[in-house]
Amino acid sequence: MRTIHRLLTATLLTLATATATLAQPAGPQSGPQTGPLRVDINAGLMQPMPIAVPAFAPGNAGTTEAGTTTALGERAAQVIANDLRSSGLFRPLDPAAFTTTVGVDSVLAPDFAAWRTIAAQALVTGTVTANPDGGITLACYAYDVFAGTEIARQGFVTTAAGWRRAAHKCADLVYSRLTGESGYFDSRIVYVSETGPRTNRIKRLAIMDQDGAQHRFLTSGQNLVLTPRFAPGQQTITYMSFENNRPRVWLYTLGSGRQEAVGEFQGMSFAPRFSPDGQNLIFSMAVGGNTDIWRYNIATRQSVRLTTGPGIDTSPSYSPDGRQIVFESDRGGSQQIYVMNADGSNQRRISFGEGRSASPVWSPRGDYVAFTRMGSGRFGIGVMRPDGTGERLLTNGYQDEGASWSPNGRVILFSRSDRSGRSGLWSVDISGLNERRLATPLDASDPAWSPLLP
């Protein structure tokens, strides 16, 4: 496949060159030649882009309940720099190296020459202004330093307490403008927080901002909980709980804190996930020793069985267009990954690599399925295209599992356990680079990344 692609690219290139030759205007036959010299560059140097994020200037001398505009300006710049750094695509420069200060005047007229001397390729500046209603306005500007041009600007009005969200939105603006992909910093992570001995593990649902800030526990830990997943609208989380010693799929409503069990089923229901339109849940249900995938309509409470085979069919995940479902099944003898249409038709196996493959998750941008590869006593996170081609292993740990995609389909979050049973949350770029740990107060597993906040 890859070879074919290369060939195609090569052919297209040849065609392009030929066209260019034809289009070349006939130059003068004598005198100095004027046609441009043609140079092909087929590889560059992948490295984090040096970017300057000086403290945002105070737009006025106001004070909010979250601090003075000066203090908020400094903290906002730190949040933005941390976001950009965590992507692995940017390298925020040390403010100690800055040769110029950024006041309100220079936010709109940066000294590009000064930023070029420290090799900053992009510059993010802005202001924080206290509003009469107690809220703030964060103004965010991005510049291409070498071209000397403004490339993006946006204002964000929010409450004083919302300054972090405004900063994340500014970071998203910069990220999306410079990479051409949508951002993911204004988002949250729900996961299972774990503590206590292995025999008596206390598991609680917890939620935090994508950068680890604003951490909260959602459930008390009385009941074992597993596999939390966000609804597309983010107001609801579906998960599995052992409440009353009966493993079932539950819904948790953020804001109200309301919890309710899904459906009244005979068997045990687990591994739930929302459909992209938020109207259906898909999950596994074990009835009479057979586990199949079911779809449940939240409004009508009607459920439909999608698989019928004798094996264990589980971990279903919708494609972003809602037309297909990827899932895991052991019908062929070992755990492998399958794809079917949303109505259960046309089931086909897509994973054929070494070892077993489990827990598939369809990328929000649709181009890849992430999964857990198990074999030789190790678990790693891999990706493959939905047709099974292009398989790559991104991580290789003692036990890496539970992949979840960033809202833009660029980063994968997963949990990593060591031999002692300690576990934590990690992320890796889809290129396989930039593996990094996310700090959590306790042990952590089963992460799920929210869509971008509305």
Place this chain on the structure above:
Amino acid sequence: MTTAERNWLLAAGVAHIALIGALSLAWQHSQRLMPSPTDAVPVEIVTIADAPRVTEPPKPSVEAAPQEAAAATPSKAAPAPEPVKADAVPPPEPVKPKPPEKPSSMPSKTAPTSLDTSSLASLIDKALPKAPKRTLDTSRLATELNDAAPRNATVDPRAAATLAQAIRAQVAPCWNPPVGGRDVRRMTVIVSVRYSRDGRVVGLPDVGRPTGSTAANADYARAFAETARRAVLRCQPLKLPAELYDLWSNVEINFDPEEMT
């Protein structure tokens, strides 16, 4: 309806409302196992206008180029910027006084043919190539020679090819293509650059429309094209033989990340 009936209905109504209220309170109470997180605070996106003090950003120019600015402004109180080696543009070379040349803007026609190509190889800065080394593929050499030769020119194609190689070696290390993007495998872009005799970019390079750009990936195509422009602007001045200036005064650079994807 009698007064008694009306009163009775009224009382019943009030009782119902009270009951529903009590029930819903009880419901809420029983459902709240944990203090629920306050929901995400709203953020409103607004267009920000220019402040009254807007000034035009200085147009990039040769004068504003980093090397000269660095030399012209010795830092006073500010901490001396740590030279960021990995990313810094090639250190400013003091502009050597031009060797006493024959004052002719026209290149002598014999110059290209008498060019010693072996000496040109030293132009390829060995310090820079942390950049991926381009594997020498002899099968491509013919195409390369052909492509690199300026049309209608009566120059030694070997000289043109070697020049192209020298430019590639100097610009490629500054190209940081967004290779993780979904559409990167189909995208290339041509940047047309005018160089001055001292190897600096004149004005802003002309960036063509990336191949493979569609309405759906317009943002990505723009970001992709800008990485190419940034590469050209960052890696300058080029160090190329002055006697061949007419060959490299105008350069078309085709950026194609095929070896990175």
